[in-house]
Every structure is written in structure tokens, then in C-alpha cells.
Amino acid sequence: MRQKGITRRDFLKQTASAAVGSALYLGTTSQLIAAMKQDKIKVVLVRHKAAVDSQGNSGRAVLEQMLDDAVVALSGEAKPELAWKKWIQADDIVGIKTNVWSPLPVPTELEDILRDKVLKSGVDERRIGIRDRGLLGDQIFTSATALINVRPLRTHYWSGVGSLLKNYITFVPRPSAYHDDTCADLASIWKMPLVEGKTRLNILVVLTPLFHGTGPHHFNPQYVWTYQGLLVGTDPVAIDSVGVRLLQAKRREFFGEDRPLNPPPKHVFLADTRHHLGVADPAKIELIKIGWEEEVLL
Amino acid sequence: MKEGDSELGNLLPDSVGSWEIGRGDQIYTRETLYDYINGGAELYLSYGFKRSLSRLYRMAGEPDIIVDLFEMENPQSAFGVFTHSRETIEADFGQGSQYTPGFLTFWKDRYLASILASPETPNSRGAVLQIAVAIDSAIVGEGSLPRILALLPQEGLAEPSIRYFRHHVWLNSHYFVSDENILNIDQDTEAVLAKYKGEGTGHLLLLVQYREETDAQVAYERFVSSFIPERVRQPAVQLEDGRWATSELIAKLVVVVLNAPTESEARDALEEVRVHINQ
Known part of the structure; x- marks a missing residue:
């Protein structure tokens, strides 16, 4: 057994990781490294003031425009259709991994939009599946050649955040097997043959994120805020890293003090440093912001 | 998960005003709590969770009210879970409580109660408070702090x-x-x-x-x-x-x-x- 492990001081000492350590682990962004302009991973934040109305309903037209704008910015293509055709081919079998957690599910409008985008890329309807639970019994997901990962952002009792990395936990037969050390090694799921290398697009839904949780359901409407955004990219670690920063910023604003995520979402950091799945360091992420700017927090 | 449990169930009211029990009570043990609150189960298990009862109250035109009553191994464990996300000091119910719109939780003796009504309405708020009063009264004893x-x-x-x-x-x-x-x-x-x-x-x-x-x-x-x-x-x-x-x-x-x-x-x-x- 290791006697020391990784301590708070190790994080603080690592100059190159100071931004990650402080932002993801320790609840402060005071040491963020000045952005460098090369070799960065793109993450697009798109927001629209009317994405979700006062009743909590999402408008399909607005969501589709947001997604179109995001994929254009992400891909560099002139039109969203061209971007989708880069990611999805007509002969793909496509699993859209959604999330149905009842207090904060993926809006059905967004699921429908994603299905349509895949259809318009030439994929037959019978080769498209949208599902959260029971993936291992679904032939589309077990034989998928392409995955689209979509879920809302929220805090989580055991892993700190429920975000894109964690969304694939239903690809394993016994999710609790990944609960050791507060889900530190969630990224290893992404190395399973069923999943590895198949994810073409990741969408972290930040329309109404949950920034703090209480009670057995870890849900309290007081801690949901209408942010009206989507975070879109190809690197789930980078998007989750941005998502963590967003939650930290909101918590700081709401509570009036640094209130680190509880527990710290170290699986996001370890997805980078231990599993090399993607990039968690904010200094290596280019955040492209589109649309509504009010109270953007990032 | 299994249905019904008179001992825990007796600590909850059968109805509150026009709110009636919406489905059979669900009982969870250490082995099945994951099925109910996957990521959240670790918190309760680490504090010596014994079992819990989940009851749904329903009224036409109103959001459901979900009541979870957790029985822990001792009062100190119930207090520990309660403090995990406590923000303020309130003592309106049990030996310590916290209310935010749509959610009320309190601990008493070896029990922790959670009452969720989302979104909160004037009607559901009243019902939540009545349910809390009923549970508080039904739990007779008090437990000592750590x-x-x-x-x-x-x-x-x-x-x-x-x-x-x-x-x-x-x-x-x-x-x-x-x-x-x-x-x-x-x-x-x-x-x-x-x-x-x-x-x-x-x-x-x-x-x-x-x-x-x-x-x-x-x-x-x-x-x-x-x-x-x-x-x-x-x-x-x-x-x-x-x-x-x-x-x-x-x-x-x-x-x-x-x-x-x-x-x-x-x-x-x-x-x-x-x-x-x-x-």
C-alpha cells in the first residue's frame, strides 16, 4: 500500500498542474496559468437566452440552432451538415448515450435533434439507438461503431460531478465496481472495447445545471440554475474540466466563498494524468464562447 | 427492494390533507440501496445505514412528495449524515433540521428523514411541513450527539x-x-x-x-x-x-x-x- 499517495501539496507543487489541481481539486482558480495559443483542445460553449423557458421547457428550434452553431465552431466547417458527415458515416451503427436521471434528464427535444442529425448523415433509422440504461442488452449499443455522448451537468455525491466521463458507467455490468476512491478511475471504462475510440461527439448539457446537492436524491431545486448552455466537443475530459470550472464558479458566486466540490471530482483530472484519455488542464483548452454572454462565469 | 415494512412505515402518516400514498412503500437494505440512489448510497453505507423506507404522496394537480426515512446504526450516524451538507442551524424538527424550498431534512434518534417536493407549491409546502411534524412526533426517543x-x-x-x-x-x-x-x-x-x-x-x-x-x-x-x-x-x-x-x-x-x-x-x-x- 502506498503510504502517502497524492496529497494536496503534490498538486500545489506541480507548477504545470497547478491550474488543474487548484481548479478541479481544491476549489480555487486563482492560479490559472495564462493561456497558451497552440495545441489546444477546442470546447465550445453555446448559450441562448431562450433555450429553456420559465416553465423549464426547451424549444426545439432554439436548441437546434445552438447545436448547429456549436458544431460549426468546433469543426471549422462552413455548415453543420458537413461537420456531422465528418463524424458520422452512412454505414455507422450509432448509439446516442443519453441520461434519464429524473430530476434532470436530457431534454427529449435534444435527443430528437441528435437523432435527426444522425439520420441526415445517411444512417438508417434502424441503426440508431438512444438509451441510458440497459446498454448491454441493446444490440445497437453492443455493436455500435459510433457513439454520441450527451448528458446534463450536475454535482454528484460520490464522484463530485456527474458529467460526460461518468455517463458511460452504464456500459459496465456493475457500476458500483467503479466507486472505489470516489470513482477515481471512471476513465478506464472508456478503454473498454465496447467503447474505446467510438465517441464522435460529446455534449454536456448546461441548460439548467445542478451546482450543489443535498439529501438522498442529491437534488434540491434551490441549487439548479438556468444557465442556458451546451458544452460541445470531441474531448470528454476537456469538456468535463470546463464543466467543473463552471460549477466551481457558480458555487463561489452563490455561497460567497470558495466551496470546493464535494467530493473533489478527481476522476476528471486522473482521466488526463493517469488514463491519458484527454486534456483536463485549462491551459490546454480553448474555450470558444458563442451566444448569450450574461453571467457566463467562464 | 421490497414493499412494505410496518415498523418504519408506522413512523410516517398514511395521508396528509388530500395527499394520499401514491404507491406501495419501498424498503431498501444495505444490499439494495444502490438500486435506489446509486451514487448517493455510499454516503449512507459509510455511516452505518441499516435500512430505509421510501414513500410517495400524491395529490391531483400537484407534484409528488417523496419521503425517505433512513434508519442508521445509531444516532451519531444519523447526525453525521445530516451534517454532511448542512448549511444552517435550524431546530424546527427533530434534533436538527434544514429547510430549503422544495426540500426538508431532519434527524432524530437514529433516523434521518428527507422530504422532497419538487417543484414546491404552496400546497406541497404545507404538506411537507405536516409530514415532518408527523414523523417527528412518531419518533419518540432522542439520541446523543457524538x-x-x-x-x-x-x-x-x-x-x-x-x-x-x-x-x-x-x-x-x-x-x-x-x-x-x-x-x-x-x-x-x-x-x-x-x-x-x-x-x-x-x-x-x-x-x-x-x-x-x-x-x-x-x-x-x-x-x-x-x-x-x-x-x-x-x-x-x-x-x-x-x-x-x-x-x-x-x-x-x-x-x-x-x-x-x-x-x-x-x-x-x-x-x-x-x-x-x-x-
Whole structure:
């Protein structure tokens, strides 16, 4: 057994990781490294003031425009259709991994939009599946050649955040097997043959994120805020890293003090440093912001 | 999960005004709690969860009210779970409660009650409060607080910040120290973490009480060597973020001061504990 492990001081000492350590682990962004302009991973934040109305309903037209704008910015293509055709081919079998957690599910409008985008890329309807639970019994997901990962952002009792990395936990037969050390090694799921290398697009839904949780359901409407955004990219670690920063910023604003995520979402950091799945360091992420700017927090 | 349980079920009302039970009660055990609250189950299990009952109240035109009643192994465990996310000190129900719109929780004896009505409406708010009154009345006894709380000096203590736990991961939840359990916190130890007012943001005080002095000695040495080895030759240690930490072994107790803004505040905090314990 290791006697020391990784301590708070190790994080603080690592100059190159100071931004990650402080932002993801320790609840402060005071040491963020000045952005460098090369070799960065793109993450697009798109927001629209009317994405979700006062009743909590999402408008399909607005969501589709947001997604179109995001994929254009992400891909560099002139039109969203061209971007989708880069990611999805007509002969793909496509699993859209959604999330149905009842207090904060993926809006059905967004699921429908994603299905349509895949259809318009030439994929037959019978080769498209949208599902959260029971993936291992679904032939589309077990034989998928392409995955689209979509879920809302929220805090989580055991892993700190429920975000894109964690969304694939239903690809394993016994999710609790990944609960050791507060889900530190969630990224290893992404190395399973069923999943590895198949994810073409990741969408972290930040329309109404949950920034703090209480009670057995870890849900309290007081801690949901209408942010009206989507975070879109190809690197789930980078998007989750941005998502963590967003939650930290909101918590700081709401509570009036640094209130680190509880527990710290170290699986996001370890997805980078231990599993090399993607990039968690904010200094290596280019955040492209589109649309509504009010109270953007990032 | 199984349906029905008269013992726990008897602690909840059958109806409240026009709100009626919406489905059969669901009982969860240590083996099945994951099925109900997957990620959240770890918290309850680490505090000695025994079983829980989930009951749904329904009224036409209103959001459902979900009531969960958790039975823990003892009152200290119920208190510990309650403090995990406590923000304020309220005592409207049971031995401590917290209400925010749409959610009410309280603890009493070895029970923890959670009442969720989302979104809250004027009707559901009234029903939530009535359900809480009914459960509070039905739980006859009261439980004692963890004894380690009495070791916390009172001056400057931010009482809502008190966190009581017996699993090391909950220390990291509130202040990340190490991904290893370098203080050897387990079910045989009691730990309490609290914020204290001081200069600027103040500091944190962590007390960990061990069953035997030898256990405390081993844990203290592991913590110092892993986290603040400089402590061997100096009274407090400045960490890389500029904050100060220190630690001391007092019989079966390991005292740790964290996140102090100045060396003097770290040292004074330690002295406060020494004085308080010897009173």
C-alpha cells in the first residue's frame, strides 16, 4: 500500500498542474496559468437566452440552432451538415448515450435533434439507438461503431460531478465496481472495447445545471440554475474540466466563498494524468464562447 | 427492494390533507440501496445505514412528495449524515433540521428523514411541513450527539460547518488532503471537521479520536510524514498555497489545523484545543 499517495501539496507543487489541481481539486482558480495559443483542445460553449423557458421547457428550434452553431465552431466547417458527415458515416451503427436521471434528464427535444442529425448523415433509422440504461442488452449499443455522448451537468455525491466521463458507467455490468476512491478511475471504462475510440461527439448539457446537492436524491431545486448552455466537443475530459470550472464558479458566486466540490471530482483530472484519455488542464483548452454572454462565469 | 415494512412505515402518516400514498412503500437494505440512489448510497453505507423506507404522496394537480426515512446504526450516524451538507442551524424538527424550498431534512434518534417536493407549491409546502411534524412526533426517543463534538473549542466555531464522519473520503470531500487515508480514519475512529472564524477566511480544525493511544500515535506519524514532514522541527508549516497547517498528538486524539492564513493563527488554534481539552 502506498503510504502517502497524492496529497494536496503534490498538486500545489506541480507548477504545470497547478491550474488543474487548484481548479478541479481544491476549489480555487486563482492560479490559472495564462493561456497558451497552440495545441489546444477546442470546447465550445453555446448559450441562448431562450433555450429553456420559465416553465423549464426547451424549444426545439432554439436548441437546434445552438447545436448547429456549436458544431460549426468546433469543426471549422462552413455548415453543420458537413461537420456531422465528418463524424458520422452512412454505414455507422450509432448509439446516442443519453441520461434519464429524473430530476434532470436530457431534454427529449435534444435527443430528437441528435437523432435527426444522425439520420441526415445517411444512417438508417434502424441503426440508431438512444438509451441510458440497459446498454448491454441493446444490440445497437453492443455493436455500435459510433457513439454520441450527451448528458446534463450536475454535482454528484460520490464522484463530485456527474458529467460526460461518468455517463458511460452504464456500459459496465456493475457500476458500483467503479466507486472505489470516489470513482477515481471512471476513465478506464472508456478503454473498454465496447467503447474505446467510438465517441464522435460529446455534449454536456448546461441548460439548467445542478451546482450543489443535498439529501438522498442529491437534488434540491434551490441549487439548479438556468444557465442556458451546451458544452460541445470531441474531448470528454476537456469538456468535463470546463464543466467543473463552471460549477466551481457558480458555487463561489452563490455561497460567497470558495466551496470546493464535494467530493473533489478527481476522476476528471486522473482521466488526463493517469488514463491519458484527454486534456483536463485549462491551459490546454480553448474555450470558444458563442451566444448569450450574461453571467457566463467562464 | 421490497414493499412494505410496518415498523418504519408506522413512523410516517398514511395521508396528509388530500395527499394520499401514491404507491406501495419501498424498503431498501444495505444490499439494495444502490438500486435506489446509486451514487448517493455510499454516503449512507459509510455511516452505518441499516435500512430505509421510501414513500410517495400524491395529490391531483400537484407534484409528488417523496419521503425517505433512513434508519442508521445509531444516532451519531444519523447526525453525521445530516451534517454532511448542512448549511444552517435550524431546530424546527427533530434534533436538527434544514429547510430549503422544495426540500426538508431532519434527524432524530437514529433516523434521518428527507422530504422532497419538487417543484414546491404552496400546497406541497404545507404538506411537507405536516409530514415532518408527523414523523417527528412518531419518533419518540432522542439520541446523543457524538462525544467528540465536546472537544471542539467554542470560541470562533462556525457551528453549521461541523462535519462528523468515520470514513476518510468525507475529509477529502470538505478539504482535500490526500487520496490515501493518511490519518487512518475508519469505523473505529471518530472525526470532526469544523471551520473557525479568524483572520480573513479563518481556518479549519480537524479532530480524529482513535480507540487506543497507539493507534493515534501511528496515525499521527503517518500524517506528519506524508503531509507536513516539516512539523517535526517547526511548530507550523506553510503549504504551497501560502496557508498554514499544524498537528499535534494528544493521547488518543490527533489534532490538525488546516488552511490557517497565518502561522500564529495555526499555532493559536492548536493551543485553544489544548486548553479546552484540559479544562
